[in-house]
Amino acid sequence: MLDDAASRRDLIKAVAQEVIDHAEELTALDQAIGDGDHGVNMKRGAEAVLADIDNLAEKTLPEGLKAIGMALVMKVGGASGPLYGTFFMTLGKSLPEEPAPADTVAAFEAAFQAVMARGKSHPGQKTMLDVLAPALECLQADPSASAALCTKVAEAAEATIPMLAEKGRASFLGERSIGHMDPGARSSALIITTVCKTLGA
């Protein structure tokens, strides 16, 4: 799994395309509780990754993830660029070239911790962490439970709707942030679901 350039290329392409296909939805979510650019930001990052896909896929899994993280920091911008960038760079730094399931869980945990440190945030504040945290729990319970993980992250993104935003631009709205899904939670769920579906296919 992911031990050849073709399979890495397929995964990168699937995730980037999913983000691009959902850019309008992500922007609409951010229009409700932010500045309306999350879809545009994420699409810019995905397009930068696609433009370099052959080079990225030729790299080893850890090096490719680090390079994707750096591209996201540079191209996505906003709050989400450094946070997603940190996530992917830390995954790359933590994963061995041929990861066993336990390595993947450990790397996901390290990446999740790094996002919390970078964002000075924690789960419960209506952010992407409210999807990443349950995803980590699901992986820890069973690293191969890909269907369960897809269900869990979809539910977790929905569960941000009644939450009060305490971080990022949505927090400026106070109580008015309640009743809308967090855009970063939705993009995290899309990315994780696509990884599961592509690797499981």
Ligand code: ADP
């Ligand atoms: P910006 O808010 O700077 O315009 P984006 O719209 O691209 O950036 O991304 C917004 C998303 O980033 C939010 O929906 C939230 O999930 C996430 N986010 C913002 N601040 C934080 C933080 N401190 N910790 C974790 N996630 C955050």
Ligand code: MG
């Ligand atoms: Mg925004």
Ligand code: MG
């Ligand atoms: Mg912005």
